[in-house]
Amino acid sequence: MISEPVLSLVNAILFVLLAPLAGGLIAGIDRKVTARMQGRVGPPILQPFYDVGKLFEKENMVVTVTQHFYVLSYLVFMVVAGALFFSGGDMLLVIFAFTLSHIFLVLGAYSSYSPYSHIGAERELIQIIAYEPMIIFTAVGMYMVTQSFNVSAIVNSGIPIILYLPGVFIGYLMVLTIKLRKSPFDLSTSHHAHQEIVKGVTTDFSGSNLGKIEIAHWYEYVFLLGVVYLFFGFNPVIAVAAIIVAYFLEILIDNTISRVKWQLTLRSAWLIAGTLGIVNLGVLYYLKGVIMP
Amino acid sequence: MTYLKKSPWVIHYDASSCNGCDIEVLAALTPVYDVERFGIINTGNPKHADIFLVTGSVNEQNREVVKNIYEQIPEPKVVVAIGICAASGGIFRECYNVLGGIDKVIPVDVFVPGCAARPESIIDGVVTALGILETKRLAMKEKGNETMEKPGSAV
């Protein structure tokens, strides 16, 4: 039997190496399915890799040199957070590491002092504070069911978490919509060209910086879907199926609902977190106290 | 073989065109022609773009804009002037306010004639531009290898 720390390290390394590939494929499948929904043929599935390859072939152009630092930090801490998650670390620390990496993206947008980047950055911050309560409730909910914050314990617990946390799961789907930058919550930037603030957060990045941001998004996809897996971790087959269904749902929502204003994003995200999330946790707390002390 | 050919991102600007050619450009993105299957995305942002699709005959007001957008596109880049107005000024050639073609402001690589240019011609023009883009990219790589030996330029 391989020892725990070695297994964690191996998982982390596998994540660092394989997640971009998986994430890129997910992105490619996303575009293909979207195109089919829109009655088009759509790009090849490997298109995201071509995109990133092309971006790295472009000239090194910046508005300010600090952009390199912020984008690199964004990517590095995204990788660190994801590696932490997949090596079985503490869920809360993973969440805080993710917040850290997103803040770097926001700072990168602020640093260029351009109107579109600025508004994109403000909206990105609004998105971050919209989903943060809910994602903390997700971690807390998992603790309440499995008595541990560690991802390794949650995965290996064998408990059907989804049965205890249905409200939290729906809340998490909303977080997923915001984080994947799908309509109706694609306020700060999106992969499609329909932005009223040009490209929002990513407006003033080009070439290799943009490529790094894209790769960071791939790492993020893998992590986000990994959390979906946690809900269904008791049965890997069901979990993978759940991931596929959830992602398809996201694409469907993206293509059918138009973007909302930031006020509605904030309010609805907090409302869902406050009601579905807290009520679910409250019920669980009560049940645990009364039925299974 | 570069990745540029497989993922050319486009920025489209209307330099006082009548919108006829613009509509045809956007038509190319619709499901009928669907250029996204070639990896072409219409980004609205020069910093993300490789191909600059310009229409219209350019006047004093948007001359600086065309130049500014062109400068903000990172190398390697190509310019495709769409429509006869963009090539030579078209039927507005003799007007007092019109400069008469994009190449009066920025270097153009491909001219796509037509009034309005048909989507097929536009796609054809873009494909030609891709070839030129490839050449430029390879030239850039060569130059990059040379300048590796010299110390870098100032910040």
Next chain:
Amino acid sequence: MNDLLFLIGFPVIIAILMLLVKDKVRNYIVIISAFALGIASLYLLVTYFSKNTVFFDIPFEPASKIMVIIEILLAVYILYLGIKFKKYFTVALILLQAGLLLFLEMGLISDINPVKNLFIDQLSIIMALIVGIIGSLICVYSLGYMETYHARHSEIKDRRKLFFFIFFVFLSAMFGIVFSNNLLWVLFFWEITTICSFVLIGYSGTPEATNNAFLALSMNLLGGVAFIAALIYIAMLDPSGKLFGLDTLIGSGYAIAIVPAVLICFAGITKAALMPFSSWLVGAMVAPTPVSALLHSSTMVKAGVYIIVRFAPVLALTTEGFIIAMVGAVTFLLASGIAISQSNAKKVLAYSTIANLGLIVACAGVGTYNLMWVAILLIIFHAIAKSLLFLCVGTVENRTGSKNIEDMGGLIVRMPKIAMMMFIGMAGMFLAPFGMVISKWAAIEAFITAPFGLIFIAILAFGGSFTVFYWSKWMGKIISVMRNQEVIEGTVKKEKWAVLYVLTGLVVGVCLAFPLISTYLIEPFIMNIYGVTTRLSQANFAIMIMMICLLLIMPLSMLFYRTGSKHVSPYMGGRTTENEMRFSGTFGTMRELSLSNYYMEKYFGEDKVFYIGTLLCWGLLLIAGILLAGVIL
């Protein structure tokens, strides 16, 4: 023991000197005494950290008689000022307080003689380090700051002798609070800090400053009255005076200690400016920035939470404790919300302070052992980061003349070093892997096992996201690289630089050193009280260290990218933006672009949210009062 007496007595001597010497000499004396205090605090740490609680037998008399005399004199002084400025509420409060005090001293305890009056334990060491190191640094900083302050504001009378006198008296009083075991002595030093705050807030003498000074005074006096009421209760309960010792009182159990505990915690709430008493702290921002840094973020308000942390074992798992914790939690949530809507940098810092103090009280009020660990950690990290931020804002204010966040755009170009230090300070307040986030993380993990912890976690989650928002948008403002700005940093004085560098180093250093602090100071303290303790797991700690190191080396990547980057202007729809961001607007006029943050006045406007907070917290306090009345009767 000598060390303690030195720390309490030496600042008093220096204070008296401050009243006598001239500018140049004063600079030297302040720097030397700051050094002395810092070294003495460190010496205290080294001598006592391995011992547990140590009591010192200092004679009760004549120190107490002197204290009573000073208290009466101060009461007369405030009475005079209150009447002069027509602040009748203050007059009423001071008369009430003086009356109760005299009743206590003359009537109830005229012949007691408790012995173990001073003590030191790990929490005292931590607080002493904060006061001794950060307090001294701020003193040194204020030398340069006050000079520029008076140069800029020639209409304000130059009372720097008084200023530095009060500063050192205050430091002495703070040491007194954390070293006193006898509650009567704690009260004395407590009131001294109130007076110091009053004088310093009103330093500039403008009507606004005077009003805010009296507001602060009234609220703190209200707390003082509660404190004395607690002491009267104790005296009536046990006329022999045994219960005046903190150790005996806390050790005597719920039935005896709960009433004085709640009353003293009420005093702590007013001093820590939790809702509904937060307006005095916000108003106190009119004082010169070193005052805000020293009194109203790192030390005096920390005395308020310190006393609540002391009484946490009594409050643990009780309804009263829960109510106090809720007051703290509600304050945290609402104050963080208000901070979003503020554009005055000092007000943002004030509300952030109030919010964090609320969080500390929330942890202390629930009082389980792991929450106490979090509370103490929060005290340490907050004191350091907040004082750094206040001092940086003070420097920016002195150079640019503005406290408005909207005027701090492009600070990284105009004042690069200050901007970077502000960046680190802000990162220390809300970014992983710095201290405050570690505390938040530990707080969530601790609340989950506490009764009704879910409410606190919900508040922490939402309040935490507000925190992220207002810090990030301020950070974004200062790091935006605006073109064509001149560097105005060069004129900042040397001492200020030294202080700022040291504080910045501390922010990072304490983060790296915190397992040591936890093992040698915090855990033994918790162990003594609860018999069980907690810590961050080794693995998590290693990850944290790795993240800090990564964060520190990342900026070096910029050197790597310096050459070979082509610079272009930002995108503004194709308009040329070479030097200024200008575009032609209507009627052919050229308009310049201005970018400002979102302040969300509609959701987080100060008046509306403060009103809600006041209602909620008064409601909670009333319930606590009713419960107390039930216990007394």
